[in-house]
Amino acid sequence: MSLLDVDRELTRNSYYAATAARAAGYPALDANLDCDVAVVGGGLAGLSAAIELADRGYSVVLLEAQQVGWGASGRNGGQVIAGLACDQATIEAQLGTAEARRIWDMTLEALRLIGERRERFAIDCDWQAGFLGLATSPRKARDLAQWQAHMQEAYGYETRAIGAADVGDWIASPRYHGGYHDPLGGHLHPLKYSLGLARAAAQLGVRIHEGTAVTALQPLPPGRSVRLATARGSVRASHVLLAGNVYLDGLAPALVGRIMPVGTYIVASEPLAPGLAGSLVPSMSAVCDTNFVLDYFRPTLDHRMLYGGRVSYSTATPLNLAAGMQRRMAGTFPQLRDAKVEYAWGGFVDISMNRAPDFGRLGKPGQACENVYYLQGFSGHGLALTGLAGRLVAEAIAGDAERFDTFARIRHRPFPGGRLLRMPALVAGMAYYRLRDLL
Ligand SMILES: Cc1cc2nc3c(=O)[nH]c(=O)nc-3n(C[C@H](O)[C@H](O)[C@H](O)COP(=O)(O)OP(=O)(O)OC[C@H]3O[C@@H](n4cnc5c(N)ncnc54)[C@H](O)[C@@H]3O)c2cc1C
Structure with missing residues (x-):
C-alpha cells in the first residue's frame, strides 16, 4: 500500500x-x-x-x-501551542540567543494570527483558550519547572507553573506530577x-x-x-x-x-455526560504530556474526549487502532474505561532530523x-x-x-x-x- x-x-x-x-x-x-x-x-x-x-x-x-x-x-489534534517542536536550545546552538529569541517571538505571533483570522474572516471553529503541558514523572516535573522558569526569564514567556500539590486542580488523572498552563495557547476544530x-x-x-x-x-x-x-x-x-x-x-x-513521514493517531469518545466531561480537564485546556512520544488530548465543546498519541514509523496503521487508543485514554483517565470510541483516524507528520x-x-x-x-x-x-x-x-x-x-x-x-x-x-x-x- x-x-x-x-x-x-x-x-x-x-x-x-x-x-x-x-x-x-x-x-x-x-x-x-x-x-x-x-x-x-x-x-x-x-x-x-x-x-x-x-x-x-x-x-x-x-x-x-x-x-x-x-x-x-x-x-x-487541534492543539495551538507556542514554540517549535524542538527545544529553543537547538535554535540557540545554531543561530545564537538573539535570533532564537526572534524565532520564539514569531511563534507567539503565530498564535495571535489564528485569533486575528478567526475574527477577520468570521471562522467558527470551536476555539477554546488554554494549553497545559504536564509531566509524567517527578523527574520530568522538575525538568519542566526549570524549563518554565528559564523560558520566563530568558524569553519573557509568561505561563503559570503548576506544582505537584496543585496538579489535581487542573486534571483528574493520576498520571501527572506537575506542569504549566499557557493562557495564549488553546485548541480548535482544525478542519x-x-x-x-x-x-x-x-x-x-x-x-x-x-x-x-x-x-x-x-x-x-x-x-x-x-x-x-x-x-x-x-x-x-x-x-x-x-x-x-x-x-x-x-x-x-x-x-x-530531509523529512520523514511519521504516523500519529487520534480517537474521539462518544459524548460524555456533561458533568464527567467538565471534570476531567476543568479549564477545558488542550493537554500535551512531556514524553518524546507524547500523548495529546482535549475535551471538545460537544463533551467528547479527543485523545491522540502513538506513532508509527512504517506507513502501516497500527492494528486494532481504536481499541489500543481507548486503552491509552483509559490509562490517563480511568473514569473513561467504559467510554466508547466513536471515531478513529490519523495522519502523517513531517518530522525533520x-x-x-x-x-x-x-x-x-x-x-x-x-x-x-x-x-x-x-x-x-x-x-x-x-x-x-x-x-x-x-x-x-x-x-x-x-x-x-x-x-x-x-x-x-x-x-x-x-x-x-x-x-x-x-x-x-x-x-x-x-x-x-x-x-
Ligand atoms: C494526526 C496529527 C495530529 C497533529 N496534531 C497537531 C497538533 O495538535 N498541534 C499542532 O500544532 N500540529 C499538529 N499536527 C501537525 C500539523 O497538523 C501540521 O504541521 C500542519 O497541518 C501541516 O500543514 P501543511 O499545510 O504543511 O500540510 P498538509 O495539511 O498536509 O497539506 C499539504 C497538502 O498538499 C497537498 N499536496 C501534496 N502534494 C501535492 C501535489 N503534488 N499537488 C497538489 N497538492 C499536493 C496534499 O494533498 C495536502 O492537502 C498534527 C498532525 C497530524 C497528522
Whole structure:
C-alpha cells in the first residue's frame, strides 16, 4: 500500500470530517493559467500564504491534489501551542540567543494570527483558550519547572507553573506530577478552520483547484518563471510555493530525504455526560504530556474526549487502532474505561532530523528555482506555525525576506540511509527516546 492509500484509509472515520460541512468544493484545473504565485498544497501552510499574497495584491493559483484541508491540517489534534517542536536550545546552538529569541517571538505571533483570522474572516471553529503541558514523572516535573522558569526569564514567556500539590486542580488523572498552563495557547476544530481559510482565500481572489495534483515542476529560463504541470492543465508563475507536506515525493526529490513521514493517531469518545466531561480537564485546556512520544488530548465543546498519541514509523496503521487508543485514554483517565470510541483516524507528520522547521528556496540566488519556496518539517507542531510560515513567504516574495531567512538559516541534515533506509535509522533513534520516556 502506498502512503497515499494508507492516508485515504486513515481519513475515513474522522470526527472532524463528520462534523465540518464542506461547501460545493473547488473545480479541478482544466486550462493553462498564468499568475504571480502558484501554491502547491491546500493545507494551512499553502492557504495562509495564499491569503497573505492576495492581501498584497498578487494573483495566486492554489493547486490541491485532494481537497483543501485533506492532509494533516484537517486531521490534527487541534492543539495551538507556542514554540517549535524542538527545544529553543537547538535554535540557540545554531543561530545564537538573539535570533532564537526572534524565532520564539514569531511563534507567539503565530498564535495571535489564528485569533486575528478567526475574527477577520468570521471562522467558527470551536476555539477554546488554554494549553497545559504536564509531566509524567517527578523527574520530568522538575525538568519542566526549570524549563518554565528559564523560558520566563530568558524569553519573557509568561505561563503559570503548576506544582505537584496543585496538579489535581487542573486534571483528574493520576498520571501527572506537575506542569504549566499557557493562557495564549488553546485548541480548535482544525478542519473547520482550514475550510474557513480556504473560503477567505477564494473571497480574496485566490483561484483554488482541488483534485489537481502537480506532477512536474519545470523552471523556464526567460524571466525565470516556473511551469507546473497537472493532468489537464498547467500553471506558469513567477514564484512557486511548495507546501505539500510529506506528499511531494516525485516533485522535489531534494527535499524529501530531509523529512520523514511519521504516523500519529487520534480517537474521539462518544459524548460524555456533561458533568464527567467538565471534570476531567476543568479549564477545558488542550493537554500535551512531556514524553518524546507524547500523548495529546482535549475535551471538545460537544463533551467528547479527543485523545491522540502513538506513532508509527512504517506507513502501516497500527492494528486494532481504536481499541489500543481507548486503552491509552483509559490509562490517563480511568473514569473513561467504559467510554466508547466513536471515531478513529490519523495522519502523517513531517518530522525533520532536529525537529526544527525546514523553510527555504529550492535554488540558490541566480540559479534555477531560486523563486521556488518550500515550507516543511513542522514536526507535528504546525497548526499555528504554518500560518506564520505562509506570512513569511509572502513577505519574502514581496521583497522583505529578513524574517523568512531567519528560519531558512536553521541547518538541516538528511536522514541517514537516504529515502529507503531512513525509516530503520529513525526507529533505532526513537527506541532510545522511548526508553527514556519510561525512566
Ligand atoms: C494526526 C496529527 C495530529 C497533529 N496534531 C497537531 C497538533 O495538535 N498541534 C499542532 O500544532 N500540529 C499538529 N499536527 C501537525 C500539523 O497538523 C501540521 O504541521 C500542519 O497541518 C501541516 O500543514 P501543511 O499545510 O504543511 O500540510 P498538509 O495539511 O498536509 O497539506 C499539504 C497538502 O498538499 C497537498 N499536496 C501534496 N502534494 C501535492 C501535489 N503534488 N499537488 C497538489 N497538492 C499536493 C496534499 O494533498 C495536502 O492537502 C498534527 C498532525 C497530524 C497528522
